[in-house]
Amino acid sequence: GNSVTQMEGPVTLSEEAFLTINCTYTATGYPSLFWYVQYPGEGLQLLLKATKADDKGSNKGFEATYRKETTSFHLEKGSVQVSDSAVYFCALSDRRNTDKLIFGTGTRLQVFP
Amino acid sequence: DTAVSQTPKYLVTQMGNDKSIKCEQNLGHDTMYWYKQDSKKFLKIMFSYNNKELIINETVPNRFSPKSPDKAHLNLHINSLELGDSAVYFCASSLSSGSQYFGPGTRLTVL
Numbered sequence: 001g002n003s004v005t006q007m008e009g010p011v012t013l014s015e016e017a018f019l020t021i022n023c024t025y026t027a028t029g030y031p032s033l034f035w036y037v038q039y040p041g042e043g044l045q046l047l048l049k050a051t052k053a054d055d056k057g058s059n060k061g062f063e064a065t066y067r068k069e070t071t072s073f074h075l076e077k078g079s080v081q082v083s084d085s086a087v088y089f090c091a092l093s094d095r096r097n098t099d100k101l102i103f104g105t106g107t108r109l110q111v112f113p
Numbered sequence: 114d115t116a117v118s119q120t121p122k123y124l125v126t127q128m129g130n131d132k133s134i135k136c137e138q139n140l141g142h143d144t145m146y147w148y149k150q151d152s153k154k155f156l157k158i159m160f161s162y163n164n165k166e167l168i169i170n171e172t173v174p175n176r177f178s179p180k181s182p183d184k185a186h187l188n189l190h191i192n193s194l195e196l197g198d199s200a201v202y203f204c205a206s207s208l209s210s211g212s213q214y215f216g217p218g219t220r221l222t223v224l
């Protein structure tokens with residue numbers, strides 16, 4: 001079945017460091033891929049998405065590229081801020097299957113000044 | 114101007130009780146969802162409704178019953194609450210094949 005695998009957290013960085021959170025997926029067909037962010041005590045917010053191979057999603061300085069050949073959708077940011085501290089979820093949606101979102105286990109990011 | 118809202122935000126109750134969580138969206142979306150997030154932050158879909166019709170029903174105990182009175186509302190009723198039901202429940206909505214937008218969550222604690 002479809003699944004998403006994320007790197008274990010927490011990821012601990014100093015402000016202005018480079019961030020990579022790895023995400024790989026297993027899916028039949030051509031899923032859409034998403035990154036959601038959950039700030040402490042809040043719900044999930046859509047951060048970025050990509051709907052086909054080689055698409056790059058970007059938002060708030062975060063980027064992720066849909067790599068079909070490596071079945072990956074790694075999240076990157078060039079310079080993190082303390083306010084980026086949150087839990088990040090990679091997810092896929094198999095459009096053939098009524099748009100059900102399948103989430104990874106989440107990766108906690110902690111950024112220190 | 115809240116997009117997806119849920120009530121209540123916190124719910125503390127005793128085992129065996131029956132409780133409901135309400136969800137409303139004002140985005141004009143036609144599809145609504147319920148997800149459960151456990152203590153380890155793992156998120157899993159429970160139900161999905163499209164135009165008031167149930168389209169996804171994952172392996173969820175039949176103590177959980179969603180009800181969609183109209184396209185803008187999807188409520189979750191839980192009978193005979195158990196300790197293992199303690200979690201954060203998120204409502205979400207989307208246009209068909211569109212991105213899903215989540216509510217703030219309802220933290221359910223069963224004592």
